[in-house]
Amino acid sequence: MEDIFLALLRTGLVFIMILFFFRLTGKKDIGEISVLDIVITLLIVDIAVIMIEDTNMPVMKGLAPVLLLFAIQYTFSRISLKNQKFRDVVDGRPVLIIREGKLQQENMKKQSYNLDDVLLQLRTKDVFDIREVEYALLETSGALSVYKKGDQYPFTLPFILDGAVQEEHLSILGKTSDWLKKELENRGYSHFDQVFYCGFTTEKHLYIEPKTHLEK
Numbered sequence: 760m761e762d763i764f765l766a767l768l769r770t771g772l773v774f775i776m777i778l779f780f781f782r783l784t785g786k787k788d789i790g791e792i793s794v795l796d797i798v799i800t801l802l803i804v805d806i807a808v809i810m811i812e813d814t815n816m817p818v819m820k821g822l823a824p825v826l827l828l829f830a831i832q833y834t835f836s837r838i839s840l841k842n843q844k845f846r847d848v849v850d851g852r853p854v855l856i857i858r859e860g861k862l863q864q865e866n867m868k869k870q871s872y873n874l875d876d877v878l879l880q881l882r883t884k885d886v887f888d889i890r891e892v893e894y895a896l897l898e899t900s901g902a903l904s905v906y907k908k909g910d911q912y913p914f915t916l917p918f919i920l921d922g923a924v925q926e927e928h929l930s931i932l933g934k935t936s937d938w939l940k941k942e943l944e945n946r947g948y949s950h951f952d953q954v955f956y957c958g959f960t961t962e963k964h965l966y967i968e969p970k971t972h973l974e975k
Contacts, residue, residue: 765814772818773807776825780832795835795849799828843923850899855931857895860908870897881905894931915966919957922970932959943967 780803803825810821839846854866856877867873877895880903886892894914896904906914916928924936940951942965948954956968 766811769811769814769818769821773810776822777803777807780829794851795832799832802828840921843920852927853896853898853904855894855927856897856903857889857892857905858931859894860890860892862889866897872897877903915958915960917956917958918965919951919954921955922952924951928959934959 777800780800806821806824810816810818835845835849839849854870855863856866856872857863862874862877867877877889881887881889881892881895884903884905886905886907891907892905893908893910894906894916898904916932917925918928918934918939919925924939926936929935929939939957943949943951943954943957946965946967948967948969953969954967955970956966958966960966
């Protein structure tokens, strides 16, 4: 009876820990959870199973590695907010899969993304002909973002994210960082670091949101 009580008590404790972890990672859809979040969650679950099954294990011995994982996740998330390169390593970057109705075979090969994957995701978006697609990007979550030719809503491609220039996105639309710099200067921005977000729409308009505060 005592073992059952301890198992139930530890189960409640584990539930609170996992709930706290997801609150720590911020509010995200399931499809937006990063690889880092998944890895840490799996490790926490493994530790939790051991804690629940082995009632002889001291609670603090089980909590210690969980607290370490919390610290790692928190530290990495803080670094990711400020460092684009670190974020790219941890989360990856969106990859162009279709451009102007043509499959980007090299990009597909690098991502181990085959034709069945592409066609399946296109069908879920009611697209049955690749030629209908203007651009399709494979997101870091594994979802395929599709912009069809003739869509009434403009498709915006991010050129700057938190001061970091997205060179791949510039190349998709045949633009360069020099071109972007001149466009920003014409609008009163002398440095990329002054821009929190800059997107370029298919209507050939730049949308710019400056940083609300600049780091000294």
